[in-house]
Amino acid sequence: MGCKSEGEVLLVAITSKLEDGNIKAAVRILWEGGQPAVPREQNLKLLQEKHPRDPCPEALPDPASVVTWQVTAGEVMEAIRSFPAGSAGGPDGFRPGHLWDLVGPNGMAQPLVDALMKFVNLVLCGEFPPQVRSILFGGNMIALSKKSGGLRPIAVGYV
Numbered sequence: 001m002g003c004k005s006e007g008e009v010l011l012v013a014i015t016s017k018l019e020d021g022n023i024k025a026a027v028r029i030l031w032e033g034g035q036p037a038v039p040r041e042q043n044l045k046l047l048q049e050k051h052p053r054d055p056c057p058e059a060l061p062d063p064a065s066v067v068t069w070q071v072t073a074g075e076v077m078e079a080i081r082s083f084p085a086g087s088a089g090g091p092d093g094f095r096p097g098h099l100w101d102l103v104g105p106n107g108m109a110q111p112l113v114d115a116l117m118k119f120v121n122l123v124l125c126g127e128f129p130p131q132v133r134s135i136l137f138g139g140n141m142i143a144l145s146k147k148s149g150g151l152r153p154i155a156v157g158y159v
Contacts, residue, residue, distance in 0.1 A: 009035065020097075022086025037143035037151050046151050047143055068125045073110070076117045077103065083159075090158040091140050099159055 017026035037043045083096035103109045139157030
């Protein structure tokens with residue numbers, strides 16, 4: 001199997017967005033023509049300059065010393081509904097559309113919505129193992145080459 005031409009890569013990207021129902025993203029790809037950047041040391045350095053590592057990733061305040069914001073089930077449903085159609089999945093492939101299908105258009109799966117609310121509130125309180133922070137707050141990074149030069153970093157985290 002040979003390398004795909006630039007046109008074939010563009011066609012695959014646009015078709016994928018259209019199949020997901022994300023017409024806005026398909027038009028943006030057509031308009032901007034961003035292609036995945038070539039993996040090389042120079043591009044890695046550009047991305048690291050734009051997104052440096054946190055020097056103190058474990059430096060969170062003591063949860064007992066702060067009043068944390070808490071969400072309601074309604075706010076969880078509002079957040080689920082806010083994802084555009086065809087939004088990409090995270091590192092695990094789980095897409096916002098999957099979550100929408102699970103909770104239903106009116107939050108019919110109330111036990112799931114309540115469980116999500118409790119999970120989000122635990123995260124907001126900082127009450128989860130430190131070992132999962134880099135996973136939970138991380139994501140996959142993709143770099144697109146801009147027509148004008150430089151890179152456009154796109155980070156895709158977990159839903």
